[in-house]
Amino acid sequence: MKKKPEAIVFFDLDGTLFNKDIDVLPSSYDAIRKLKQNNIVPIIATGRTPPEAVDLMKDTGIDSIIGMNGQVVIYEKEVVFTNNIDKNLITRLYEYSREKMNIPLSFYSYKTMRVSENSLPAQKFYTSLKQQVPPVDDQIYLKEPIQMLLLLCEQGESPYREVFPELTFIRNTHYCVDVFNHGGSKGNGIKELLKTKGFNDVPTYAFGDGMNDFEMFLTVDHPVAMSNAVDQLKEKAEYVTDTNNNDGIAKALKKFGLI
Known part of the structure; x- marks a missing residue:
């Protein structure tokens, strides 16, 4: 039986894990590698579809995604939830x-x-x-x-x-x-994942910058807003880190002792 993760970290993409050029910073690549070494699971949480994130997931070694704002949940390449529209x-x-x-x-x-x-x-x-x-x-x-x-x-x-x-x-x-x-969101996708995999007692963190991250921030234990985030999201954050262009991901993960 696989060991339960020490923590789970959810990353929005645009404006968060991606910089202004839609690239991942070297410091973020390094941070993701260290998370995995520490038995902490990195998961993409995005409005994008899984096909749009295939190359990124391959490059970063991330194999789990909350896609389409929580309408599909794939954990370690296994589809665990979909929310189909009639x-x-x-x-x-x-x-x-x-x-x-x-x-x-x-x-x-x-x-x-x-x-x-x-x-x-x-x-x-x-x-x-x-x-x-x-x-x-x-x-x-x-x-x-x-x-x-x-x-x-x-x-x-x-x-x-x-x-x-x-x-x-x-x-x-x-x-x-x-x-x-209605009722679908990144937050709902996270709830479905935690329930299905028996991870409700695992500490959760989330990084985001936009209003489609709002429900995610209400769901996780430790919501982290990027400095470039909208003000409404910053108000719900436990911590506001640096921008997506200035190593904000790595800085916050170090602050929380995850890497």
């Missing part, structure tokens, strides 16, 4: 987006990324992530489970909240809004 609900939202709002969508599962159209909003968003626009398939949700949608827009999401109370809408970047089942 197909009929996706149909309604897609029709509303297309006919009333003129806002294109992305469809995300823990295996697949597709877009409703290769539009200028899609190009802007994926360019900002240094990614290619995913293939077009606006029927993908009828073929396989979908755990998250994106509204590809710089504004205009407010009406959706009233029309679709079953869903949560969180602006994740200037170019997109994350959409998932």
Whole structure:
């Protein structure tokens, strides 16, 4: 039987583990290596899908992820939780987006990324992530489970909240809004992981910078905000570390005695 971890550390990516150039700092690579040596499990907790994080996970040696803001949980390469959106609900939202709002969508599962159209909003968003626009398939949700949608827009999401109370809408970047089942969050994904793996007595830490980290901060024992984080998140942090460009990850892990 595998030894229970001494602690678990959850890392948001954009604005946190990634610096401004969407790279991981050498000090963070070194910190992750030391965490693993100390039987402390590093886990990515991101709005991104597992396919988007494959290369990063390989480079860092991290094999666990809370993906799509908690809509999928993979622990040591094992899928332990998914939170699928009802197909009929996706149909309604897609029709509303297309006919009333003129806002294109992305469809995300823990295996697949597709877009409703290769539009200028899609190009802007994926360019900002240094990614290619995913293939077009606006029927993908009828073929396989979908755990998250994106509204590809710089504004205009407010009406959706009233029309679709079953869903949560969180602006994740200037170019997109994350959409998932109401009650879904990074925090909920963490709860599912701890419950499923019997880790409720393991100390938990989390690093973040944005509002999609808010529920995660309410869930873990020790929430750590980056200096570049939004003010609302800093208010919920136990500790505010340096920025994502200035070794904030390594500095905080040393402060807490984890490395």
